[in-house]
Every structure is written in C-alpha cells, then in structure tokens.
Amino acid sequence: MGFFARLFGKTVEANSVAPENITLSTSEERREQRVAAHHATVEDFSARNARENPSRAKRALVRGKNYIYWVPEIEQLKRDGRLEEALDLALECCRAAERDRQGREPAPAYTRHAAIICRKLGYLVNERRALERWMSFGFESKGRSLEDRLDKVNSLIESKLDKGISPDELTRPTTTIQGNLY
Numbered sequence: 001m002g003f004f005a006r007l008f009g010k011t012v013e014a015n016s017v018a019p020e021n022i023t024l025s026t027s028e029e030r031r032e033q034r035v036a037a038h039h040a041t042v043e044d045f046s047a048r049n050a051r052e053n054p055s056r057a058k059r060a061l062v063r064g065k066n067y068i069y070w071v072p073e074i075e076q077l078k079r080d081g082r083l084e085e086a087l088d089l090a091l092e093c094c095r096a097a098e099r100d101r102q103g104r105e106p107a108p109a110y111t112r113h114a115a116i117i118c119r120k121l122g123y124l125v126n127e128r129r130a131l132e133r134w135m136s137f138g139f140e141s142k143g144r145s146l147e148d149r150l151d152k153v154n155s156l157i158e159s160k161l162d163k164g165i166s167p168d169e170l171t172r173p174t175t176t177i178q179g180n181l182y
Contacts, residue, residue, distance in 0.1 A: 034072075035072040038069075038071070038072055039069060039072075042065070042066055042068050042069040043069075045066065045068070046060075046065070046066040046069075049066070056100065056102070059096070059099040059100050060096050060099070060100040061096065062089075062092045062093055062095075062096045063089075063092070066096075067092075067093040067096035067097055067100070067107075067110070068107075070089055070092075070093050071109065073089060074086050074089050074090050074093070074110075074113050075113075077089065078113075078116075078117065083117050083120055083121050084121070086113070086117050087114060087117040087118065087121070087172075090110050090113040090114040090117060091110075091114055091130075093107075093110040093113075094106070094110040094111055094114055094130065094133075094134075097110050098137075101137070105137060105139035106134060106137060108134060108141050108142070108146060111130055111131065111133075111134040111146065112145070112146065112149075114127075114130045115127045115130055115131055115146070115149055115153075118130065118172070119153070121172070122169075122170065123170065123171060123172040124153055124156055124157045124160065124170040125157065125167060125170045125171040126171060126172045127149075127153050128150065128153050128154065128157065131146055131149060131150040131153065132150065134146060135147070135150070157170060
C-alpha cells in the first residue's frame with residue numbers, strides 16, 4: 001500500500017493487478033509525445049504571433065518555422081551524432097533569436113547548444129566566438145553558465161596553443177560551414 005493510500009485510509013487488495021489494456025510506452029514513444037506537444041504549442045504561438053505582429057514573426061523564422069520549434073531537432077541531431085548538422089541549425093536559431101530579441105537578451109539556449117557542439121567537435125575558437133557574440137549584447141547568463149563556459153574554453157585554447165597546436169586546428173573548417181555566425 002502506498003504512502004498516500006495509508007494516509008487517507010484507502011485499502012488496496014494485496015493481489016491487485018494492473019489492467020491488461022494499459023500499455024506502458026517506451027522512452028522513445030514518450031519523447032515523441034513530448035516533441036509533438038512542443039511542436040503543437042509552437043505552431044499555436046507562431047500563428048498568434050503572425051496575426052499580431054507579422055514582421056516580428058518573420059524575423060523569428062528558421063527554415064520556415066519559429067526558431068523555438070527547432071529545440072527538439074537540435075537535441076535529436078546531437079543524440080544521433082550528426083553534430084555538424086546540429087551546429088548549423090543551432091547557429092541559424094542563434095541568429096533568429098538575436099533578430100527577435102527586441103531589446104531583451106537573445107535566448108541563450110541556442111548559444112549553449114552551439115557551444116556544446118563546438119566543444120564536442122573540437123572547434124574551441126568557434127565556441128569562444130559564439131559565447132562572446134552572445135555576451136556582446138550586454139547580458140549575464142543565468143547562473144553565469146555561459147561566462148563560466150567562456151572562461152573554460154579560453155583556458156583550453158591557451159593550453160592547446162602552449163602545446164604548439166595551431167589555431168586552425170581549433171577552428172571549424174570553412175568547407176563545413178553552411179552559415180556564418182562568427
């Protein structure tokens with residue numbers, strides 16, 4: 001018997017069995033449900049935004065959808081190991097968040113995603129540029145996470161340079177860049 005059942009005086013049969021018609025979903029199915037709910041919410045928001053402020057709605061578009069729409073796709077690309085594609089999409093979302101900011105801080109999540117992906121790929125100079133670009137808007141990240149990340153990447157770059165590694169080896173090759181945030 002569970003804590004709340006005991007607390008409220010409810011009794012449960014000792015041999016109670018879960019109904020057979022209930023199927024437990026897999027983690028993948030639950031993720032798909034969360035993504036579908038996220039997309040539906042963003043679509044509603046985007047439609048309302050397009051009615052109320054068409055020019056702002058247009059500034060927020062990435063590949064025909066509001067930049068908020070792409071968070072699950074960036075995360076899935078990262079999980080699938082398609083890091084270059086995830087980085088391109090994250091950078092496009094960074095630009096859209098900057099265009100849409102209206103005097104507020106640009107959404108830091110896209111910069112954080114881009115920084116994480118750059119670190120995984122070894123593009124430390126690009127990570128630093130993305131972080132510095134976000135900070136150039138004059139805001140402090142929640143919990144100073146982006147500032148701490150910048151400090152860490154600066155020390156990593158310095159240690160790599162001290163070991164004689166060329167800055168070109170720490171930068172994303174231009175042949176892989178679809179868009180340029182830097």
